[in-house]
Amino acid sequence: MSAPDPYLRPAFPIADRLRRQLWGIVWTLLFRPSPRPLHAWRRMLLRLFGASIGSNCHIYPGARIWAPWNLTCGEVVAVADGAIIYNPSRIYLGSHSTISQEAYLCGATHNYEDLDFALTSAEIYIGEEAWICARATVQSGLRVGPGAVLALGSVATRDLEPWTVYAGVPARKIKQRTRRES
Amino acid sequence: MSAPDPYLRPAFPIADRLRRQLWGIVWTLLFRPSPRPLHAWRRMLLRLFGASIGSNCHIYPGARIWAPWNLTCGEVVAVADGAIIYNPSRIYLGSHSTISQEAYLCGATHNYEDLDFALTSAEIYIGEEAWICARATVQSGLRVGPGAVLALGSVATRDLEPWTVYAGVPARKIKQRTRRES
Amino acid sequence: MSAPDPYLRPAFPIADRLRRQLWGIVWTLLFRPSPRPLHAWRRMLLRLFGASIGSNCHIYPGARIWAPWNLTCGEVVAVADGAIIYNPSRIYLGSHSTISQEAYLCGATHNYEDLDFALTSAEIYIGEEAWICARATVQSGLRVGPGAVLALGSVATRDLEPWTVYAGVPARKIKQRTRRES
Numbered sequence: 249m250s251a252p253d254p255y256l257r258p259a260f261p262i263a264d265r266l267r268r269q270l271w272g273i274v275w276t277l278l279f280r281p282s283p284r285p286l287h288a289w290r291r292m293l294l295r296l297f298g299a300s301i302g303s304n305c306h307i308y309p310g311a312r313i314w315a316p317w318n319l320t321c322g323e324v325v326a327v328a329d330g331a332i333i334y335n336p337s338r339i340y341l342g343s344h345s346t347i348s349q350e351a352y353l354c355g356a357t358h359n360y361e362d363l364d365f366a367l368t369s370a371e372i373y374i375g376e377e378a379w380i381c382a383r384a385t386v387q388s389g390l391r392v393g394p395g396a397v398l399a400l401g402s403v404a405t406r407d408l409e410p411w412t413v414y415a416g417v418p419a420r421k422i423k424q425r426t427r428r429e430s
Numbered sequence: 431m432s433a434p435d436p437y438l439r440p441a442f443p444i445a446d447r448l449r450r451q452l453w454g455i456v457w458t459l460l461f462r463p464s465p466r467p468l469h470a471w472r473r474m475l476l477r478l479f480g481a482s483i484g485s486n487c488h489i490y491p492g493a494r495i496w497a498p499w500n501l502t503c504g505e506v507v508a509v510a511d512g513a514i515i516y517n518p519s520r521i522y523l524g525s526h527s528t529i530s531q532e533a534y535l536c537g538a539t540h541n542y543e544d545l546d547f548a549l550t551s552a553e554i555y556i557g558e559e560a561w562i563c564a565r566a567t568v569q570s571g572l573r574v575g576p577g578a579v580l581a582l583g584s585v586a587t588r589d590l591e592p593w594t595v596y597a598g599v600p601a602r603k604i605k606q607r608t609r610r611e612s
Numbered sequence: 613m614s615a616p617d618p619y620l621r622p623a624f625p626i627a628d629r630l631r632r633q634l635w636g637i638v639w640t641l642l643f644r645p646s647p648r649p650l651h652a653w654r655r656m657l658l659r660l661f662g663a664s665i666g667s668n669c670h671i672y673p674g675a676r677i678w679a680p681w682n683l684t685c686g687e688v689v690a691v692a693d694g695a696i697i698y699n700p701s702r703i704y705l706g707s708h709s710t711i712s713q714e715a716y717l718c719g720a721t722h723n724y725e726d727l728d729f730a731l732t733s734a735e736i737y738i739g740e741e742a743w744i745c746a747r748a749t750v751q752s753g754l755r756v757g758p759g760a761v762l763a764l765g766s767v768a769t770r771d772l773e774p775w776t777v778y779a780g781v782p783a784r785k786i787k788q789r790t791r792r793e794s
Contacts, residue, residue, distance in 0.1 A: 253668070253688055255688050255690070255708055256668060256688065265648070265649075269647065269648065283451065284447070284451065285447075304435070304438060324435055324437045324438065326437070332713075334713070344437055344547075346540070346547070349514075349516070349536075350534070352714070352746070352747060354713075354746050354747075354764060357745075357764075358710070358743065360743055360761055360777075360789060360791075361789065361790055361791055361792060362791070362792065363791055363792070365708075365710070365743075379540065379542055379547075381539075382534070382536050382567075383534060383536075383567055383585075385746075385747055385764060385765045387764055397542055399587075400536060400539075400567060400569055400585055400587070401567045401585040401599055402585075402599060403747075403764055403765035403766075405763075405764070405779075413542075415587075415599070415600060416599055416600065417599045417765055417766060417779075417780055417781045418779060418780065425542060425543065426543055427542075427543055427544070427545055428543060428544065428545070465633065466629070466633065467629075486617070486620060506617055506619050506620065508619070526619055526729075528722070528729070531696075531698070531718075532716070561722065561724055561729075563721075564716070564718050564749075565716060565718075565749055565767075579724055581769075582718060582721075582749060582751055582767055582769070583749045583767040583781055584767075584781060595724075597769075597781070597782060598781055598782065599781045607724060607725065608725055609724075609725055609726070609727055610725060610726065610727070
């Protein structure tokens with residue numbers, strides 16, 4: 249009898265898969281079609297499924313959260329339509345952080361140097377006032393410093409320093425982010 | 431009494447939000463499910479909502495246009511399934527320009543150097559016979575010259591010169607585009 | 613009488629377009645909403661439409677296959693939610709290859725140096741145990757060697773050598789992929 253193929257082992261336990269199936273149904277029927285201004289309704293749904301969400305967060309109806317029970321948001325966080333929060337491990341979104349359209353917080357990877365190609369997940373931390381721009385991607389296990397900016401379509405493969413602007417695939421530091429009164 | 435949080439100011443006036451809500455319903459019910467060959471039907475819907483569209487444009491059913499009233503197309507323009515026209519400011523698509531699958535014309539950004547992180551939009555101009563390839567992205571405020579090509583998955587952060595091929599994130603000039611009889 | 617505009621010639625013959633329309637309806641009604649564990653059901657649907665699929669392949673419900681009749685999979689292949697298999701020409705997925713979320717195998721392009729801007733497609737070959745990471749893109753006509761890795765959000769514009777890790781837009785070789793017992 250040969251050993252079972254490691255590629256065929258379920259990546260997640262059955263209870264977790266059932267919970268996600270249930271959340272998927274709720275997302276499709278109650279979250280996704282909700283009118284855009286009903287942020288309080290969507291916060292309520294996410295909290296029902298275990299998310300920790302501060303006041304005044306705007307999670308738009310087209311935002312996809314993989315596991316609300318692994319999401320921790322501060323206050324006044326925005327997660328835009330088409331953004332993907334893939335969080336087999338916890339993802340933290342600091343207060344006043346912004347996750348723009350189609351941004352992708354990719355909280356898991358495969359260990360491609362292991363023979364069994366195991367799925368491994370790691371926490372992602374997005375600092376206060378950081379901005380993950382549209383179509384940008386953050387790899388699992390990273391810390392994005394407070395106020396950091398990851399530019400349009402860029403991919404972060406290392407931690408981002410606070411108040412610094414990064415761009416490219418992989419993302420490189422391009423300048424400091426300074427702020428002035430407007 | 432403290433000042434209101436600038437992050438919580440609505441980015442768009444109420445009339446604009448209602449109009450987009452209405453367009454969203456029409457898109458979902460009448461545009462998105464329409465059979466692929468019914469280009470004339472989709473042009474009619476877009477024109478009903480204020481778009482200026484020349485003859486023989488092929489706007490595919492999976493194309494997402496944020497605000498038809500801010501879209502100006504020449505003739506024989508193609509906008510593929512999954513392409514996103516995000517146009518809080520006007521976007522111009524020149525005749526014979528092609529916007530491929532999942533291309534993203536991203537017509538707004540945030541001013542991240544201002545304390546209030548204001549949303550700012552700016553027009554995008556795509557020249558005649560230009561080609562925005564699949565998964566490529568154009569930043570707000572740019573002019574893509576006639577005949578320019580933005581390669582697969584690339585991100586334009588500056589104006590593109592006419593009849594020139596660009597690739598990368600951010601996109602760099604890689605060669606001239608020449609044409610011959612086929 | 614002027615010559616017809618080459619941009620307006622249908623890219624595909626009518627029989628092909630009808631077959632895809634039919635497959636689109638089946639995908640929407642029977643494939644997309646199927647529960648995640650029902651891999652056998654989705655394999656059956658794909659085979660009904662002409663796909664060649666080995667045992668134990670996991671094609672997830674959100675995976676989009678353009679033309680099942682142009683898909684050849686080995687055994688134990690995974691194609692994740694949101695992955696796009698755009699295959700006007702045949703695409704081969706070797707055994708134990710993994711196509712992650714929102715990866716894009718883009719099997720066609722336009723010949724932008726021809727006056728008629730013709731759509732041209734070419735086969736894509738993904739080797740055994742290769743991994744196309746999330747949001748990565750493979751251009752038409754390429755061979756991805758066995759065991760090669762195309763990193764998160766990268767774009768392959770040339771063939772990838774076996775057991776080598778590539779990253780960037782365009783993708784560059786960054787290291788060998790070695791494996792050890794886990």
